Amino acid sequence: MLAQEAKNPAPASTAAKPAAAAAAPAAEAAAKPAEATASVKPGDATAGQGKSAACGACHGIDGNSADPQYPKLAGQSEAYIVHQLNSFKSGKRQNPIMMGMVAPLSEQDMHDIGAYFASKTSLPGVADQALVERGEQLYRQGDSAKGVPACMACHSIDGRGNPGAMYPQLTSQHAQYIEATLKAWHDGTVWGDDAHSQIMPGIAAKLDAKDIAAVASYVEGLHAAEGAGTSAAK
Structure with a gap:
């Protein structure tokens, strides 16, 4: 009987395997956001120039919009631009045009675009x-x-x-x-x-x-x- 009882723990070890296997994907999924964040680098203005091509239609190629209903982005900080793009993407800030524009952008894309516009100079305006x-x-x-x-x-x-x-x-x-x-x-x-x-x-x-x-x-x-x-x- 003692010998038989000594062998009984083996099934318990086997039973634990499915639980461990189930936990592995969950842990892996939880790690992905952290890995994605860690992989984001400070914005690259050169890369951002190409990625911002579509932005130029409203905001101007260099971030100085010709139509005053659209804000100038030239000289705006990278951090602020990234924050606003994320707000559009999450739906916290509502604008049908911008929400569609940011949908395909990655976090790195946002930083690169922000860096590009931050590197430009806002053209002077005139007050009344x-x-x-x-x-x-x-x-x-x-x-x-x-x-x-x-x-x-x-x-x-x-x-x-x-x-x-x-x-x-x-x-x-x-x-x-x-x-x-x-x-x-x-x-x-x-x-x-x-x-x-x-x-x-x-x-x-x-x-x-x-x-x-x-x-x-x-x-x-x-x-x-x-x-x-x-x-x-x-």
Whole structure:
């Protein structure tokens, strides 16, 4: 009997094999996202130039869009571009055109495209002289009575932004695009569910139509290359 009992553990070892075999694919699948992330390298601007060819139809070959309804991407940080592309791909940011464009892109593609546009320079715009005074006040000082902070606190005095904190460059951005975006935020549009995505809708909700037009125009006139906070007016 003792000899027979000593042999009995063998089936238990055999029974464990299916469980181990089942666990292996699960572990392998769990490891794939980590491997994919680890394989992503800093963006390659040269590779990004080819990958961004389709982007040029709306945003311009060098990221300086001719149609003001589409934002300039020239000079925008790689990190911010990648973040927005991922938001489109996940559906957190809704735009039928962009969601279709990003669908086939890999994470590396996004970084390469971001690096390409980050390497370009945004062409200067011009602010409306009639709106500069109020626009400058909002951008540099904010409006304490309305609870609106100064734009430059996050986007810098000359509109270069803060890539590390994911605050975008605004320098020379089309006033039409800025105005449309601020109005959308004012009306409740949100570009995600994280805390960072709630910042601008909360601020825009406190701005009226005149304030939005003024700060949008001022931003278009910001010329980072000419010195801190200069805004050309027409």
